Amino acid sequence: AQSVSQHNHHVILSEAASLELGCNYSYGGTVNLFWYVQYPGQHLQLLLKYFSGDPLVKGIKGFEAEFIKSKFSFNLRKPSVQWSDTAEYFCAVNAQGGGFKTIFGAGTRLFVKA
Amino acid sequence: GAVVSQHPSWVICKSGTSVKIECRSLDFQATTMFWYRQFPKQSLMLMATSNEGSKATYEQGVEKDKFLINHASLTLSTLTVTSAHPEDSSFYICSASRASNNEQYFGPGTRLTVT
Numbered sequence: 001a002q003s004v005s006q007h008n009h010h011v012i013l014s015e016a017a018s019l020e021l022g023c024n025y026s027y028g029g030t031v032n033l034f035w036y037v038q039y040p041g042q043h044l045q046l047l048l049k050y051f052s053g054d055p056l057v058k059g060i061k062g063f064e065a066e067f068i069k070s071k072f073s074f075n076l077r078k079p080s081v082q083w084s085d086t087a088e089y090f091c092a093v094n095a096q097g098g099g100f101k102t103i104f105g106a107g108t109r110l111f112v113k114a
Numbered sequence: 115g116a117v118v119s120q121h122p123s124w125v126i127c128k129s130g131t132s133v134k135i136e137c138r139s140l141d142f143q144a145t146t147m148f149w150y151r152q153f154p155k156q157s158l159m160l161m162a163t164s165n166e167g168s169k170a171t172y173e174q175g176v177e178k179d180k181f182l183i184n185h186a187s188l189t190l191s192t193l194t195v196t197s198a199h200p201e202d203s204s205f206y207i208c209s210a211s212r213a214s215n216n217e218q219y220f221g222p223g224t225r226l227t228v229t
Contacts, residue, residue: 036220043207044158044220090157102148102209102218106157 002027004093006105013081014113021076021108023091033074034092034102035065044090050074061085083114117141118210120221127198127228135193135224137208143188144210148218149181152205164191198228 007022025031035047048059055067065076074091091105117140127133137147146165150158162178164170164185172178180202182194191210195202205225209218 034217043222044209046217049217101160101163103160104158109155 002031002093002095002103004091004103004105006089006091006108008108009106010109010111012111012113015083016080017112019076019078019081019085019110021089021091021110023074023076023105024072025074025091025093026072027093027095029095031093031095033065033067034094035059035063035074035076036090036092036104037087038090038107039087047076047089081110081112083112086110086112116212116217116219118144118208118219118221120206120208120224122224123222124225125227127226129199129228130197132194132196133198133226135195135206135208135226137191137193137210137221139189139210139212139219142210142212142219144191144212145188146211147185147191148209148211149183149191149193150207150209152207152223154205158207161193195226198226200228202226203228 003026005024033050036044037047038044047063048057050057050067058064063078067074088107088109090107092102094102119138121136149161152158160173161176162170162172164183166185166188170183185191205223207223209220211218
C-alpha cells in the first residue's frame, strides 16, 4: 500500500529565509508526485507535479521540488519565502496505472513572519 | 479551465437527517471523481473513488451505506450523508480528473455541521 510521510508538521520562518519541506513516499512501483498548497480559507491548489523526465520540477510562485528515486523523496524548496507563502502544504502520491487514487501526506503548516 | 464547484459550501443540519453535497466539473468531463474528508488541522482522507456510470469504490473504514455516492454523469457526482450525526461534522472535498491526464482538480469544499 502507498503511504506518504511529511517530516515537519509545523515550520516557522522569517521572510527571505529558504524553505525545504520533506516528503517521502512508500511504494514499489512507478509513481506520480504532487505538492498542493492550501492558503487560509481557500481550497487546495496544485503547486507542481512530477510524472516523468527531469527530476527537478519547477512550479508556480517560485517553488521547485526534486524527485530522488533512490531515496523515495520529493522535497519541496523555495529559496526565499514571503509572508504570502503562509499556508499548509501537502505532498501527494498516486501510482501510475493505479486508477489515479491519490494519497496525501499529513501536511506541513508553514508560517512566515513578516 | 478545469474548474470544480461544490454545492452547498456550508450546510447545517439536525442529527438524523440526510444531506446531499454536489460536485460539478464546470468546463471538462470528469471520468473519475474523488471524495475526501478533512478534519481540522489534518490531512485529506480519501473516502471513495467514483467513475461515471459505475459503483463507487470505498476506502477501508468508510461506510458505503452512510455515505452514498452517485456519479450519474461526466460532470456531476453527489455525496449523500445519510442519518447524519455530530461526528459526521467535517469538511468534505471533492476532486475530479479527466482521462487525458493524471491531475486532480479540487473543489472548494463543503463544511457540514450536524447539530
